[in-house]
Amino acid sequence: MATTRHVKVLIIGSGPAGYTAAVYAARAMLEPVLIQGLQPGGQLTITTDVENWPGDATVLGPDLMVRMEAHAKEMGTEIVSDYVTSVDLSKRPFTAETDSGTTYTADALILATGAQAKWLGLPSEEKFKGFGVSACATCDGFFYRGAEVVVAGGGNTAVEEALFLTKFASKVTLIHRRDELRAEKILQNRLFANPKVEILWDHQIEDVIGAAEPLGVEGVRARNVKTGEITEVRCTGFFVAIGHAPASELVKDQLETHNGGYVVVKPGSTETSIPGVFAAGDLTDHVYRQAVTSAGMGCMAALDAQRFLEEDLAQPDTTVAAIA
Incomplete structure (x- = not known):
């Protein structure tokens, strides 16, 4: 009532x-x-x-x-x-x-x-939300134990998410559209020192790749913002951390x-x-x-x-x- x-x-x-x-x-x-x-x-x-x-x-x-x-x-x-x-x-x-x-x-x-x-606004991102696409590593990181994951972003949020995911994932690829991070230096130092982390500089996510049956992420497609070259990065989890x-x-x-x-x-x-x-x-x-x-x-x-x-x-x- x-x-x-x-x-x-x-x-x-x-x-x-x-x-x-x-x-x-x-x-x-x-x-x-x-x-x-x-x-x-x-x-x-x-x-x-x-x-x-x-x-x-x-x-x-x-x-x-x-x-x-x-x-x-x-x-x-x-x-x-x-x-x-x-x-x-x-x-x-x-x-x-x-x-x-x-x-x-x-x-x-x-x-x-x-x-x-914030989200990237890609149709494929929307399609796979909850099926491999997430904006919360602390919520969903556990599900990627031993898997390869990708994080998009370059600020504190992205670096914190990437570092957290190294507790579970076998490899974490951080994709950033610039050639340097905006995150605090102490966080950057931890990221660079972590052997599980690889950084793909000067790249922007163009698409999320995945399967329909069952619905799930299989990778992301990223474009080099300087050369236009396309790179595919295999992963089963994609985390958006752009603020x-x-x-x-x-x-x-x-x-x-x-x-x-x-x-x-x-x-x-x-x-x-x-x-x-x-x-x-x-x-x-x-x-x-x-x-x-x-x-x-x-x-x-x-x-x-x-x-x-x-x-x-x-x-x-x-x-x-x-x-x-």
């Missing part, structure tokens, strides 16, 4: 930004409700070793997110396993419709929906965005183009995109929301009573 609930602060998203916002909002006695979304915990739940979270030399991504969720609950946040299908930001209180049928109205809204994996795009579908037609869909916030704050709506984490950050910066922005969003609500309550009531 459909129900409607009103809350002071509604948080959409459950990565480092969402959970940190929840901790701070709960400490401010704002009684926040957090809706986790389709991927509770966000991108860190599909990451293995996290080595740049302050206070933990190494921590597993999923473990870190379990701790953050527990912290938010301990502070008093109500965490809901649901996902938001639409929002209406045209008037206050703001409205969020969910898949379960519950409608939430909120005095303030914190958006922390994060980012999603992420902001998950701004809910609000892209209601809030100001830039740089391919990232929500615009005012400098030095998490305020969006609509008063009372705040955005934090990878949804807004096209520069740093780190767990620690997302958490910091979650803190900012909660404090901004608290300040907004306090100022809102302080406004004099200008309603004129009707004369009988």
Whole structure:
């Protein structure tokens, strides 16, 4: 049965930004409700070793997110396993419709929906998704024990995926369209030192090759961006690791965005183009995109929301009573 609930602060998203916002909002006695979304915990739940979270030399991504969720609950946040299908930001209180049928109205809204994996956009890539094509090595790497796999990309994501896959695969070929990687130097050094890794420079994936019966990947076709020469690389697993795009579908037609869909916030704050709506984490950050910066922005969003609500309550009531 459909129900409607009103809350002071509604948080959409459950990565480092969402959970940190929840901790701070709960400490401010704002009684926040957090809706986790389709991927509770966000991108860190599909990451293995996290080595740049302050206070933990190494921590597993999923473990870190379990701790953050527990912290938010301990502070008093109500965490809901649901996902938001639409929002209406045209008037206050703001409205969020969910898949379960519950409608939430909120005095303030914190958006922390994060980012999603980018795809190459090839028809063959779409054909073999789930049948040898993946964007998550930590999800699917186990299935390629002793096999040969290919990773496409050249940033941190691609190098981390390739290194993780060496735990299972007999050979990992990293295909990058440039002649140097964009990943952090420490990750590059690990990659170059790993005997299971081979790099195909200056190549771009043109097609995924596979069988129809049963459906499965058998290799990829890559084109040399300088000479045009085509190379086929045999593999049974193909991992796309070319970065992420902001998950701004809910609000892209209601809030100001830039740089391919990232929500615009005012400098030095998490305020969006609509008063009372705040955005934090990878949804807004096209520069740093780190767990620690997302958490910091979650803190900012909660404090901004608290300040907004306090100022809102302080406004004099200008309603004129009707004369009988």
